[in-house]
Amino acid sequence: MRRFVVVLLLIFTSSFVFSNGQQDAAGSSPKSVSGEFNWRQCEGETIVTCFPNHVTYNALMPLIPEFEELTGIKVEVDLLQYMKMHDKQVLEMSKPSGDYDLISMVCMWKSEYAAAGMLKELEPFFNDPSLAYPDYDFDDLVPAYVENTGYVGGKKIYLGGPGAKLYGVPFGAETSILIYRKDIFDKYNLKVPETYDEVLETAKFIYENVDGMYGMTSRGASGHQANAAYLLHASPFGARVFDENWEPVVNSPESIKTLEWMKKMFSYGPPGMTSFAQDGEFQAFLQGDVAMYLDASVFAGKARDPKQSKVYDKLGYAMHPKQENRLSESGGFGLAIPANASHPEAAFLFLQWITSKETERKVIENGGAPFRTSSVNDPILQDEYPEFKALALQLPHVNPDWRPIIPEWGEIDNIMGIAVNQVLTGEKEPQEAMDGIMAPIREIMVRAGYIK
Structure with missing residues (x-):
């Protein structure tokens, strides 16, 4: 029975490089596998997921019975308002054995979760021939979305590059x-x-x-x-x-x-x-x-x-208009498997099915957002969903480094947002407002060990 609960460190610094839709930023992509695939290898298991009340996840919900029929795995969904997900997820992932087998995480949380050892690395799953869906095509995932939602531990902790590890894949990602x-x-x-x-x-x-x-x-x-x-x-x-x-x-x-x-x-x-x-x-x-x-x-x-x-x-x-450049944001959600998941293999099957080419098309039809390069560039889909043409042009300009999503980002984000609002309401002039938050932000960075 599906359950819906409607409520809704490490320091590194680097750059990102994408080319021709390939996953260059993280150093290497998971290996491809081939052969017959057994979707029913975890038949009889029940997995619990934590998802946001969000347009793309809402587009997925009516499709879940198809996965259950295909695999014999039962899926329970804890559906939360996204601003309430973080504390609930941290609580569950801090236990020896938590309730969640698969979570959707806002990209801002990935560094915090990974640095605390709360997530499983995904590359071993993708490289396991018994678990990896042969037709998945990892490199078809929008590279900037993978960079933003999935990789942790490059020269900058929240980006890819040498030493980075894959902890999530995009679903509900955006520019x-x-x-x-x-x-x-x-x-x-x-x-x-x-x-x-x-x-x-x-x-x-x-x-x-x-x-x-x-x-x-x-x-x-x-x-x-x-x-x-x-x-x-x-x-x-x-x-x-x-x-x-x-x-x-x-x-x-x-x-x-x-x-x-x-x-x-x-x-x-x-x-x-x-x-x-x-x-x-x-x-x-x-x-x-x-x-x-x-x-x-x-x-x-x-x-x-x-x-x-x-x-x-x-x-x-x-496209996003240009000033000094045309760089656009990268945000949204990614799917990850908690380190204390009770059914990680079944969760990985669900993760792959959700983000497969076949399911993505159905999610798009239900009003969800695309996350694969092949879909955004598909002329038939571009005719049906005219924003895809603009997306196809914009994706090469997506900036995974538009905000520094270090574990301390939540505190810094709030300080900055208060100052920005003071400018917009006329309470302070821009220079006064931003000069006023330099010291508090620097104090956070000193306390966290980034600077002395």
Whole structure:
């Protein structure tokens, strides 16, 4: 019987390299295997998973009986609001034997979990001919998504490279693209923005000339939400959180330019945007109140769903605009097996089935987000899901290093997000706000041993 509970260190520094869709960043990909495959080798076992209440996982839920029929494995799902998953997962994974056999983890947690020894390495599973599905095709997984959700222990702890180990695979992963009201752009003969200056000009024009319409929606609530919005734009502006020696640089000229741009953009946004979490950002677009959305690509499924969106048939899609570069975010969720899982082999079978090419197509049909290069580049799918064309162009520009997801990131993220919100609300000027958090961030890094 499936159970749904609806509630929802190491120091390293490096770079990432991707080419032609291959998994170059981590040093090596799991080996491929061939031959007949026995999906029923764990028949009769019951596995318990911890999943988020999230569009891609919700798209998976009705498919789970197919896995149970194929394998004879029963699946129980602990379905949580994603902000409540972390503490529950840590509690279970800290026990000698926890409840969970498979978890979905937000990519920000992978370094913390891996450094604490809470996750199993996945490469031994993929290299086991008896467990590895021959048609899985690991290298077809979007490389930047694998880098962001799966690898830990390279020169930077949260990235791949020599010495990195694979702890997760992407499912519910994302980057950022621009979604815009094509009907408004056509009516007013507006050019789709290619640069951040053009985004601002277009938002200003719409705010001043289109009745009842605002320029762009965004997250802005104090803490994580505001900082997610800031980092989304900071990467194209060339701003970083740390330099190569782990010294904070959040008050750099690039950071200040990012915040100045955001402050202007917010002035053309809907009322109350400085208190928006992600759902508020989504709803402003879905209700037809704003003309542009620039954030997580997973939103595309909602935007074109007539059950959720008033503007589902009025949309256009484009790449993330450029400033100093066109780097987009990489975020979302990955699947991992706890080190104390009672049924790790059965969990690995489920992990493979979920992220296989066959299941991915069905998840996409149910409104979930793609995570394989072959799907994003499929002309048939691009015709059916027009955002895939923009995704295909954007994926080579995804930046797995847009935020430093070290184990201490949660504390730093909150400090930064409070300061960003203070800028957006006018409480502080950009330079004052960022100068004010340099010392607290540095103190965290000293305490953790990154710097002296």
